Amino acid sequence: xxxxxxxxxxxxxxxxxxxxxxxxxxxxxxxxxxxxxxxxxxxxxxxxxxxxxxxxxxxxxxxxxxxxxxxxxxxxxxxxxxxxxxxxxxxxxxxxxxxxxxxxxxxxxxxxxxxxxxxxxxxxxxxxxxxxxxxxxxxxxxxxxxxxxxxxxxxxxxxxxxxxxxxxxxxxxxxxxxxxxxxxxxxxxxxxxxxxxxxxxxxxxxxxxxxxxxxxxxxxxxxxxxxxxxxxxxxxxxxxxxxxxxxxxxxxxxxxxxxxxxxxxxxxxxxxxxxxxxxxxxxxxxxxxxxxxxxxxxxxxxxxxxxxxxxxxxxxxxxxxxxxxxxxxxxxxxxxxxxxxxxxxxxxxxxxxxxxxxxxxxxxxxxxxxxxxxxxxxxxxxxxxxxxxxxxxxxxxxxxxxxxxxxxxxxxxxxxxxxxxxxxxxxxxxxxxxxxxxxxxxxxxxxxxxxxxxxxxxxxxxxxxxxxxxxxxxxxxxxxxxxxxxxxxxxxxxxxxxxxxxxxxxxx
Numbered sequence: 001x002x003x004x005x006x007x008x009x010x011x012x013x014x015x016x017x018x019x020x021x022x023x024x025x026x027x028x029x030x031x032x033x034x035x036x037x038x039x040x041x042x043x044x045x046x047x048x049x050x051x052x053x054x055x056x057x058x059x060x061x062x063x064x065x066x067x068x069x070x071x072x073x074x075x076x077x078x079x080x081x082x083x084x085x086x087x088x089x090x091x092x093x094x095x096x097x098x099x100x101x102x103x104x105x106x107x108x109x110x111x112x113x114x115x116x117x118x119x120x121x122x123x124x125x126x127x128x129x130x131x132x133x134x135x136x137x138x139x140x141x142x143x144x145x146x147x148x149x150x151x152x153x154x155x156x157x158x159x160x161x162x163x164x165x166x167x168x169x170x171x172x173x174x175x176x177x178x179x180x181x182x183x184x185x186x187x188x189x190x191x192x193x194x195x196x197x198x199x200x201x202x203x204x205x206x207x208x209x210x211x212x213x214x215x216x217x218x219x220x221x222x223x224x225x226x227x228x229x230x231x232x233x234x235x236x237x238x239x240x241x242x243x244x245x246x247x248x249x250x251x252x253x254x255x256x257x258x259x260x261x262x263x264x265x266x267x268x269x270x271x272x273x274x275x276x277x278x279x280x281x282x283x284x285x286x287x288x289x290x291x292x293x294x295x296x297x298x299x300x301x302x303x304x305x306x307x308x309x310x311x312x313x314x315x316x317x318x319x320x321x322x323x324x325x326x327x328x329x330x331x332x333x334x335x336x337x338x339x340x341x342x343x344x345x346x347x348x349x350x351x352x353x354x355x356x357x358x359x360x361x362x363x364x365x366x367x368x369x370x371x372x373x374x375x376x377x378x379x380x381x382x383x384x385x386x387x388x389x390x391x392x393x394x395x396x397x398x399x400x401x402x403x404x405x406x407x408x409x410x411x412x413x414x415x416x417x418x419x420x421x422x423x424x425x426x427x428x429x430x431x432x433x434x435x436x437x438x439x440x441x442x443x444x445x446x447x448x449x450x451x452x453x454x455x456x457x458x459x460x461x462x463x464x465x466x467x468x469x470x471x472x473x474x475x476x477x478x479x480x481x482x483x484x485x486x487x488x489x490x491x492x493x494x495x496x497x498x499x500x501x502x503x504x505x506x507x508x
Contacts, residue, residue, distance in 0.1 A: 151198060229251075307350070361414065
């Protein structure tokens, strides 16, 4: 059974429902709390209820094709030439954004290419053809289709411009000497490896230009000082909230550290040395350089702050009881793992705090109730557009489900039980808890409803009811698939039909 989050929420056909007591809208603040305040509140909107894009119930009379023409499984067969021609036009539109269109010879060339793709794979989709053409067009557009002096100069100019913009905005434009240097670099690279593609050459030049700017092209005293200064800026920005320059004492300390690293490993690369300095500096700043009692308290405090921010919406410091509890945990963990590094201890504490906060430390009744409440909130938010608490009846029913799962598997972990409840609840909401054969028409209507919503959502949204012919053809298509793969679950069939309908729509 797929885990939560593997797919976009998919809608079920509408059912008459009464809203249980305790229903509440999900506020902007809850979204912000959930996402860690990374999104501006102005852009957060409430999720559309499932009814907004659920398939409409069949009405009287003959419905019109939802997409203007019937979309049938036959469209999954070999693409017609006119569809291939449309793929060529679409590829040009996407790559050149309307600035240019194919000439007659170009159109013929790409149509022949598309036919070759179809001959090799009769089931190739319109999207796959379009992407294949687009990929080649981009190579041509960007000079990545062939080696030439002009293309090499272009790679050099673009690399210098990109690296300058990213790492050194005050750098002067490339001189003729710079161009000669990188032309020689490119020629040397091609001599060593004649099979280098234009794209590989382009990125090799970018990497080399960047390494030179960052000082990771060689281990020199000047570059070591640059590594130290960059590390101090980065670490102080991250952990003190404001970047600063390295002090003379810090330069002296970290130069000695760098020399020690070079003594231990004379073959260390400039980049590895740079990150060794950064990591050591970060470890010192965050207390992960040594597992002292003071640092352990810091690990606990950081863990509690992070977990409460994530799961309670507001960070707080640990209580005296929590400090005592997690100090004891740290001591026992160190005793059981004598080779544990300070950083490993830090994350072990953090994980344990998170496990306790999320109820993943056991499968007792309190945790089961939490799993049920969390699942109800998640499922109702995704499929009804509003989060709500579990009703007493739901609590009773899902407690029984959880206890049955524990009977079936005495070693079930808290996480496995949590997701078993969530998956079962989601399947019930989606109508995929019954045998696949019983829900074929519902799945077809839901697929039409979803695609209509994606493509035409708005006041003028057309009916999403398939025509009788469409319903009949897709039903036969589904029955054939079930005959070929009788083990297919209802949920797998649902997504198979959606993917097939989407492909047929793109191919038509």
